[in-house]
Amino acid sequence: MDKKAYFGKFGGQFVPETVMFALDELESAYESIASTAQFQAELDDLLKNYVGRPSPLYYAKRLSEHYGHKIYLKREDLNHTGAHKINNALAQALLAKKMGKKKIIAETGAGQHGVASATAAALLGLECDVYMGAVDIARQQLNAYRMQLLGANVVSIEDGLKTLKEATTAAIQAWVNEIESVFYVIGSAVGPHPYPKMVRDFQSIIGRETRSQLKDYGIKADYIIACVGGGSNAIGIFNEFLDDKDTELIGIEAGGLGANTPYHAATLTNGREGIIHGMKTMVLQDAYGMIEEVHSISAGLDYPGVGPQHAYLHDIKRVKYYAITDDECVNALRLTTRLEGIIPAIESSHALAYLEKLCPSLESKKTIVVNVSGRGDKDMDTIMGYEKGKIYG
Amino acid sequence: MDKIREAFNGKKANIGYIVAGYPSIEHTKEFLRNYDKSSLDLLELGVPYSDPLADGKLIAEASFTTAANGVNTDSVFEILKECKGEFNKPIVFLIYFNLIFSYGMEKFVKTCAQYGVSGLIVPDLPYEENGEFFKLCTAHKIALVPLISVTSAYRTDKILTSGSGFIYAIGAIGVSGSKRASNERLAMLVKELKSKSDLPVAVGFGVKNSVDANEVKGYADGAIIGTAIVELTAKYSGKELMDKISELF
Numbered sequence: 001m002d003k004k005a006y007f008g009k010f011g012g013q014f015v016p017e018t019v020m021f022a023l024d025e026l027e028s029a030y031e032s033i034a035s036t037a038q039f040q041a042e043l044d045d046l047l048k049n050y051v052g053r054p055s056p057l058y059y060a061k062r063l064s065e066h067y068g069h070k071i072y073l074k075r076e077d078l079n080h081t082g083a084h085k086i087n088n089a090l091a092q093a094l095l096a097k098k099m100g101k102k103k104i105i106a107e108t109g110a111g112q113h114g115v116a117s118a119t120a121a122a123l124l125g126l127e128c129d130v131y132m133g134a135v136d137i138a139r140q141q142l143n144a145y146r147m148q149l150l151g152a153n154v155v156s157i158e159d160g161l162k163t164l165k166e167a168t169t170a171a172i173q174a175w176v177n178e179i180e181s182v183f184y185v186i187g188s189a190v191g192p193h194p195y196p197k198m199v200r201d202f203q204s205i206i207g208r209e210t211r212s213q214l215k216d217y218g219i220k221a222d223y224i225i226a227c228v229g230g231g232s233n234a235i236g237i238f239n240e241f242l243d244d245k246d247t248e249l250i251g252i253e254a255g256g257l258g259a260n261t262p263y264h265a266a267t268l269t270n271g272r273e274g275i276i277h278g279m280k281t282m283v284l285q286d287a288y289g290m291i292e293e294v295h296s297i298s299a300g301l302d303y304p305g306v307g308p309q310h311a312y313l314h315d316i317k318r319v320k321y322y323a324i325t326d327d328e329c330v331n332a333l334r335l336t337t338r339l340e341g342i343i344p345a346i347e348s349s350h351a352l353a354y355l356e357k358l359c360p361s362l363e364s365k366k367t368i369v370v371n372v373s374g375r376g377d378k379d380m381d382t383i384m385g386y387e388k389g390k391i392y393g
Numbered sequence: 394m395d396k397i398r399e400a401f402n403g404k405k406a407n408i409g410y411i412v413a414g415y416p417s418i419e420h421t422k423e424f425l426r427n428y429d430k431s432s433l434d435l436l437e438l439g440v441p442y443s444d445p446l447a448d449g450k451l452i453a454e455a456s457f458t459t460a461a462n463g464v465n466t467d468s469v470f471e472i473l474k475e476c477k478g479e480f481n482k483p484i485v486f487l488i489y490f491n492l493i494f495s496y497g498m499e500k501f502v503k504t505c506a507q508y509g510v511s512g513l514i515v516p517d518l519p520y521e522e523n524g525e526f527f528k529l530c531t532a533h534k535i536a537l538v539p540l541i542s543v544t545s546a547y548r549t550d551k552i553l554t555s556g557s558g559f560i561y562a563i564g565a566i567g568v569s570g571s572k573r574a575s576n577e578r579l580a581m582l583v584k585e586l587k588s589k590s591d592l593p594v595a596v597g598f599g600v601k602n603s604v605d606a607n608e609v610k611g612y613a614d615g616a617i618i619g620t621a622i623v624e625l626t627a628k629y630s631g632k633e634l635m636d637k638i639s640e641l642f
Contacts, residue, residue, distance in 0.1 A: 012521075012522055013519060013521055013522060014490055014517045014518065014522060015446075015517055016446070016517060016519075016540070016563075017516075017519055017540045017541060017542045017544075017548075017563060020519050020521075020548060021544045021545065021546060021548065022544075159454070159457065160443075173446060173449070173568045176447065177566070177571055179544060179566055180544065180566060273494075274491050274494060275489075275490050275494055276491065277444075277446070278446075278517070280494075283491070285495065288466050288492060288495055288496070289491040289492045289493075289494065289495025290443040291443045291444045
């Protein structure tokens, strides 16, 4: 395999032969269309005037006082549709349109990528099918309805645990069935090459803006923290800082009831090398390679794999990855809401929860950036009904 | 002559697919014990997997359920061990790559050789990724069956450099159980493959019954039926199952 498809030993293209020409077609289109000044100008215009970029880098004064360090929040929650997902969905849908595709399909867990894809499809006049696990549809009813209102067809997946893994498998199967005419908008930095690199590139605007905003403030970040499911918001902010050896990068996985219990989605903490959804990466699997069931309060982090670049960054120890439990996440969500008047998504609250562990361990005052990948409006039902362990039935 | 080549020798091969351990391990053992007396010339034994992304709903469910019931790679080897000497026709595994990778590629290929597995079909291991594994298979005289689709086009020549046994021409643009591509498109693909390779060419995906099987046998060396047979294995067993399978060809 061509080295460009890999990050170290992770990545590649482990998909049915029928799909391979579509990946080649996508790679060519990405190189020849997405890199043109015209495409970039059109995308920049949409990101500025439709999405509302740049998103602020907000100094969280009361959180800073609480923790005794300078805490900045990168406000991806303020994007149109409420999360970083729109950056990538809009870019991929625009590419699909330029490639002459009439229809896009997408998978979604928390619903944010589904909503972003449905929004991009409505804006650009494309048909859209969104694959979503039945359990996630129940957890995220509001988002499922938003997608329908936007004109998307929400396909409920009843297999297995009925969450993101099954939705992704179903979306790939559906993609194979319509491979010559549809464009698969993958929602995270996962899947076969060229998706992990393409999604990373489309999300890197988060890191580029952060760098520029830090420069405007005349400061530099000592720590950057982001949550990791597939890992697109994290790679989007990390990528720009990979060469900054003075900036420590921290990825936070979903620890569920505890990474030492069977109820978590802490792939880098507990997984091992394997193949899932077309990529070689770290995978939660049993001794025979059967993909394991995962659990998290957050539908968006509830995934047994992780983007291959994260697996690589973990391998070379450039990024440190830790797991945060459901309880810790909910506490952080409540604290941020009370102190800052910002209700973060459950996913992002995992990253915020790590402040509780990091800050007391620091000897001198540090500057910490947390990527608030999305807003918590969609999670109100989950938070209202949250009791430890309840979601595991 | 190797067993796979023998299955195509002087006839159009009938190739069937079942999920190992579905609906039960005993059912699969009984199937293997009746295999030599059946109309099948070659059997694809699917190793159950939790995430069979190239499969349609019916096979995916059978595979997922069987995996969830605890049937794994060693269970499938155990089935072959218990049935050793009770059938002579060739077996090839249809197996997703993570199961092989997890087992250890070399250990897996050696164990296949030990239990008389003639070949492997790995639906999520395209040419670009199979170099090391193809070498291991060749060293242990296990065929690595190349899959080629009507969408492969310019990739065909490359794919043929690292495949053996027979060519699996994917008859549908879609997962297993999907609608077959047009006969014209498929016939052209098979003609191209036969001009480029000495390997026999069998068509699978989208072949559901005797009408389909006879159509593809018109231009290919064999027909592969999967979904329809898996459906039958859930309802029938023993000689009755083999009779029903015969009707499909």
